[in-house]
Amino acid sequence: MARFDGKVAIVTGAASGIGKEIALRFAAEGAIAVIADLNLAAAQATVEEIKAAHGGDAFAVAMNVTDEAAVEQGVADVVAKYGKVDILVSNAGIQIVHPFVDFPYADWKKLLSIHLDGAFLTTRACLKHMYAANYGRVIYTGSVHSKEASKLKAPYVAAKHGLIGLAKVLAKEGAEHNVTANVVCPGFVLTPLVEKQIPEQAQALGISEEDVVKTVMLKETVDGQFTTTDDVADAVLFFAAATTNAFTGQSLVVSHGWFMQ
Known part of the structure; x- marks a missing residue:
């Protein structure tokens, strides 16, 4: 029996990059991978790739993670189809670089909205179903910039630090419902x-x-x-497979030693 047989795993930003690798890996280990992405055509292409490779089920959902109604509808569609949500990987993100002194406010707001509002909205939409089932695994894609800073990345660093705080709150609130929350921090x-x-x-x-x-x-x-997408997926699946609250409220850096704890 595979680790994630029958588990429903929503991965945001999963039509490309790290999110896609995470979704493929979940599918390879028996999960029903839900590909949530702004680009529905690319999400559907990923679904077809999963079905061809693994013969399992997968589902594409159009989702703008900054749109409350779109997030609620996307999660509702998943629950209508499968009856539950077991795992959420909040991974959707962008990068915009400027010196702090002339960073456009609109870009600041856009980046924080995708990273932080997106994590909040997708988590909140999934939680009611996780609480009802007394089971849930929430994993945020953070960054070494959840721990460190770099020039030109004021909102990105602020957002990635913020995800650690969000996970800690959810770890405390979710514990009585067997819901864990962790952050994977790639280089x-x-x-x-x-x-x-x-x-x-x-x-x-x-x-x-x-x-x-x-x-x-x-x-x-x-x-x-x-760091490779496979390295990051290893860490995400580690947290997703945890059988107790022992691993919750944690952040795991995957960075070839760039940041050491």
Whole structure:
């Protein structure tokens, strides 16, 4: 029997990057992966990929995580189809870089809304079903920037720190309902989100793209290596498989030693 046989796992931002790898891994271990993404066509393509690879069930949901009604409807659709939600991986996110001194307020609000409002709204929508079932596993995709800071990333660092606080509150409130909450904190993973940042940071810092990778992104790692989507999925599935409250309110850094606790 696979670890997640019959479990319904909603993963936001799951049509690409880290979220997609997490969804694929859940499906490979027996879960019903719900691909929640702004891009419904890409989400449906991921569903077809899962069905072709594993022969299991998967479901695509169009979801703007900053839209309360869209989140509530998306989760309701999942529950109408499967009767429950066992696991939520709140992963949807973006990156915008500017110096603090001239960071546009609209960009600040946009980034915080996707990372923090999105985590709050998706969690709240799932909780009523998790509480009713007396079971739930909530995992937030944080970052090394949940622990550290970097130049040019004021809202991102603030949001990723905020997810740790959110998880701690949920860990305390959810315990009596057998709901755990944890944060996985990756280092730099070579996804489209990060690939986009390399030229942006090179321009902002006045250095080459190679130097951005070597002296900014991977400088503090022990081996100069990017974290992989597989590394992150390993940590997410570890928390999702926990059988007790022993692992709750925690944050696990997956970063080739960039940040050590």
